[in-house]
Amino acid sequence: MAIVLGDNQYGKAETRLVRVDRSGEEHRIIDLNVTTTLAGDLARTHLTGDNTDVLPTDSQKNTVFAFAHDGVGEIEAFAVRLARHFVTTVPAVHRARVHIERYTWQRMSVGDEPAPHSFVRGSGTRTATVTCDGEHTTVVSGITDLVVLNSTGSEFWGYHKDRYTTLPETKDRILATAVDARWRHTGAGTADWAESHAEVVRHLLDAFATTHSLSLQQTLYAMGERVLRHRPEVAEIRLSLPNRHHFLVDLTPFDLDNPGEVFHAADRPYGLIEGTVLREDAPPAGLAWW
Numbered sequence: 001m002a003i004v005l006g007d008n009q010y011g012k013a014e015t016r017l018v019r020v021d022r023s024g025e026e027h028r029i030i031d032l033n034v035t036t037t038l039a040g041d042l043a044r045t046h047l048t049g050d051n052t053d054v055l056p057t058d059s060q061k062n063t064v065f066a067f068a069h070d071g072v073g074e075i076e077a078f079a080v081r082l083a084r085h086f087v088t089t090v091p092a093v094h095r096a097r098v099h100i101e102r103y104t105w106q107r108m109s110v111g112d113e114p115a116p117h118s119f120v121r122g123s124g125t126r127t128a129t130v131t132c133d134g135e136h137t138t139v140v141s142g143i144t145d146l147v148v149l150n151s152t153g154s155e156f157w158g159y160h161k162d163r164y165t166t167l168p169e170t171k172d173r174i175l176a177t178a179v180d181a182r183w184r185h186t187g188a189g190t191a192d193w194a195e196s197h198a199e200v201v202r203h204l205l206d207a208f209a210t211t212h213s214l215s216l217q218q219t220l221y222a223m224g225e226r227v228l229r230h231r232p233e234v235a236e237i238r239l240s241l242p243n244r245h246h247f248l249v250d251l252t253p254f255d256l257d258n259p260g261e262v263f264h265a266a267d268r269p270y271g272l273i274e275g276t277v278l279r280e281d282a283p284p285a286g287l288a289w290w
């Protein structure tokens with residue numbers, strides 16, 4: 001019986017890079033978590049331990065820091081630079097993926113003045129995943145952990161019921177989720193990554209806030225559809241929405257009414273609603289989701 005090496009990849013996971021821009025009166029910070037993943041002709045090291053083809057993961061980490069020396073810029077562009085570097089300079093490497101998370105920091109205010117070098121962590125983490133095979137480069141942008149809540153404007157009723165169904169139907173509930181969205185760009189050369197990202201997030205939030213929801217599934221589709229209608233540079237968006245259930249507490253044992261005011265915010269289990277919304281004529285995804 002022959003035994004062979006199957007798919008393999010390797011890289012440095014979660015290089016934490018913080019860069020301080022001191023060029024102005026006010027400092028600016030970029031706080032990143034960078035993961036590099038390489039694949040290619042790497043049979044030799046697996047089969048014989050000959051490491052000729054292997055760029056150490058330590059070198060990959062060093063590359064991330066060295067590339068930050070002259071500025072990081074937008075994370076999509078930084079990831080493109082790194083991915084192309086690995087594919088074009090390491091002979092055995094034919095595919096590189098660079099995944100970056102950028103934590104949100106907002107400038108503090110002291111009194112009415114913006115603080116020059118003090119920051120507070122904001123909500124939502126921006127992400128970018130770039131894949132390069134030497135010929136094609138794909139860019140996926142995203143946002144994770146963007147926690148949102150509507151205190152009304154959400155119903156859930158008319159669902160399939162069986163002997164195990166106890167959930168009461170509701171015409172008014174809290175709808176809350178932590179948005180995890182990733183969207184694939186039609187090209188790798190969007191002019192303004194920052195503007196594109198801010199606008200996609202704005203449309204996601206607008207759709208969440210203005211959709212009268214009959215299910216989180218319906219809200220998911222509305223969020224994706226709105227992004228695609230307004231942002232031509234986006235070909236496809238994948239959303240993962242945990243349903244952060246808020247259950248109305250029964251206060252009748254205490255002779256108290258509860259007209260939609262007191263809720264138990266349960267953390268688990270939670271419904272997990274996931275879906276993809278895309279253009280019918282979206283170009284092939286290639287390695288985008290690799």
Ligand SMILES: O=c1[nH]c(=O)c2[nH]c(=O)[nH]c2[nH]1
Binds near residue numbers: 214216217243271
């Ligand atoms: O919006 C919802 N979708 C569901 O599929 C579901 N299932 C459930 O128990 N509550 C909800 N809410």
